[in-house]
Amino acid sequence: MAVTILGRLAARAPVPVFVAMGRDGAPAIEHLLKSGDIDFTATPRHANILLVAGRTRESDQPYLDRLHDQMPHPRATFWWGDAHSDDIDEARRSASADDPVAPLRALYRKLIGGSYASETHRLSDEPPAPWRGRGDHGQGGEGMMGGVPYGRMMPMPPTPDIRDGLALDVYRTQVGPFMPYWPAGLILEVTFQGDVIQSAEVVQPPYPPRDIDREPFDRLLHEQTPLAQIERTRATHHLACIARVLSLVELPTLSRRAQIVAARIRANETVAIGPLRKAAARAGLMAAIKPGLGRIDDDLACELGGPVRRAAGHVLDSRNDDPTYTRLGFTPVTQKQSDCQARVAQWFDEAEQALALASAAPHILIAQGQLAEPPWALRAPPLDYRVTELLPGLEWSEALLVLNSFDSAALCRMAPLETP
Amino acid sequence: MYAALAGSGVAIVPFSSASVLADLEVGIVWWGAVEALTVVVVFLHGWSANAQFGLIGAYRYVAIGLPVMLISMFMLIAAALPAESLALPQIVESQRGLWNVIRQPLGLPLFLLLGLSLSFRGPFNYADSADIAGGTAAEVSGAPRLVWEFARLAMLTAVAAMAASVFLGGYLGPWLPGPAWLVLKTATLLLVLVCLTEQLARISPSRMMTLIWTTLLPLSFLHLVWAGVLAL
Amino acid sequence: MTLPAILIVAAALIGIGLYGTLSQQSFVMLMMGLELMLNGVMLAAVGFWSLTAGGLPTGQLLAIIVMAVMAVEMAVGFALITAVYRSRQADVTESLTTLKH
């Protein structure tokens, strides 16, 4: 009896979901955020449902299996968006158009109620590295530590230390594609010393930017699109990036608020960004990001284009040579030093400016093919500069800030697929 | 274990002039020992996870926890000076005339910073923050995680109760009976702590370390000197 | 709670500490052996203070001095380990043989 009461109580609790962000999975997240009774967890261990939002690449399947096996029972996977494997029954799949909240809640209630079998392990769990001990107590052997007569005596670090000359052990690991607040799909092979990054290489590039951000710009190429819609998309894209930076600086409520504002802008409601910006400033967002963190030189900023270039102070924006914009009194907004702080401030300024333009000209149409330079349209070729050259020497939290200070298109171009 | 520590922290808080759970005449030193053991326990929680993010979280917590503990000990010693005793009931009695928060203005804010960092909330959330995927609690789920969250809240209340009794004159108050005052003050301090959690952003550990060692620690020295001069 | 009982426990701690100091190879474990011995000494000091010296203040003073010695010994020990590790990448007693020849 008591179990059922607890069961019923548990079923009413917010649904613990761990999100594996696939390609253009973001709209699902905005739906979930608005509903409010979905609880996004930081690790798969705290969740019962693994939500795979959007399309994932075939090469990500082993990572998904590993995530899935870490989840405690009762557990289930929920595919959102056009899942390529269609052998999954209806309860755990939903098309990318509709709102995933209701099916998620129903699935969760069934899971808790026990009427839905929890999924079994996908990977067998024997330790990856074989045991190579040689000593009589199983210790020693080459590469394995274990006292004078048997093992390697001293930890001989391969790379000299970059800080204070104390060459200690380095730790090499892969940071996976589906971590929260990690550019979706990116896999880095990072060598740590303590929590300072010594070196990093790209194993897998991040997913290309979200279709929903590019859709009005693509449509513009072959037919007229309303100016308001283009500016709204730009504002929502910037707000989503700001939300990620906010949650990295331990302001979860503000980041949730930013995402909700983005969702409402997408639903064509008129929303002011001013109060959000003031709240973030009061909470010390700019103070938390170290000035000079992630500074990139000017020519790289120019190549990347878009907000990154304007954050470096170059007044180059394809909109100011467009007649409709000049009539509305459009002057490009720029910052001075091109580091994380400048890029976040640039996002805020551009979002506010975009909303002002959108509200100023709700029905003006832009002629076809005018605005050819949307920064996050992935047509530009990848650069030879790697984002991983920015990371060495940074602490883990700062490195995450730097990674998230570039929008997804810039990141794709700076972290193309290495041809090992 | 963390919960037991939080419980022992609350034990020495005097509820009223007569009743106190643990009448130690070395209350402050016991609170210092509780803080030190909390740092050890949280490190163990992170280290036992045997995962890289758990370990990073544990190390960042220790790096920030040790200096902050020094600051809190200076605050408490400063509060003990006018009372000429280490025992908490005497400290509360010494505030019958004037509360410590007025006599030693700097004490309460620094002690609240300690409260945040001890239960790693808000701007001091270096142990379980989201950027290291849940930090020390990354590999924990189900019942142990429930206990871990409960212990964090218990430690927050212990710090609030301690701050209330040391700086705001625990059970002293005109109309209401003793314990009611204590509960009231602790509740207000908890409220302050929780909104601090939401409001302030977290700077990176290395900058926070320099901030603590170069500004907060000298500040607490000055506070101690000020309290000493006052108590002469 | 008789004094001989306390002293026997202290002696046991000192014995274990000595064993640890002599047998362990790594510096840090060697220092832990020393810490354990000092711990035994402090226990004996407090034992004497409370059961024979009848609460003489200087007894407690001795215990605090022993505690200070512990702190000093640990601090200097760690500084030495860092210095040795920095110059020789060695942290096991086996490799410091310069005094032997």
Added chain:
Amino acid sequence: MNVIDIAFWIFAAIAVISGWRVFCTDSMVRASFLLLLSFIAVGLIMVLLNAPYLGIATVFMMAVEMMVMALFMVMFMMNPAGLNPMMMVHQHRFSIAAGVFVFATLTGLICVTRFTSNPVDPGLDSVASLGKELLGNSMLIFETAGVTLLATMVASVILSSRSGRFGTADTGAVPPPLEPGGEPAGRQPEQHSGHAHHHH
């Protein structure tokens, strides 16, 4: 066999067993926290001996010390997590003999001598007496203790910092050249890294 005695025996047992376990665990970090456990037990025994300030101060200090020791363990030692059993012992039999011998002689001594028993009256407020003592007639002792602690801090910083007056610490001790700027004089120490090739 009232409560205090039972508590005393329990703490004593904890102290000795965890002390012994310290040296036969594989993982270093576990060893340091076992040592912390034995220190806590000793601290609590002191509280039973009516010296509360000393006992709890020991617990306080040892907690922080063991924390730092755990940090050093993981920094320097090889496998802190103890995943790989380790027999890091040399001159094993000799040290066991030394330990047992010391223990035997001490216990022998203890049993032989008759101690004057003049127990402390529980009413004594030991903290106040300690306080008066510290600032009273043994103030000088404490000043010297303070200064030595300061000297230790300075020494440990100099020893472990990298940039010394004569170049960084890891260039090693090099004898000065005969004529300025020339080859270092004297016998060249044969270059061997940490791996001493055991030519006993």
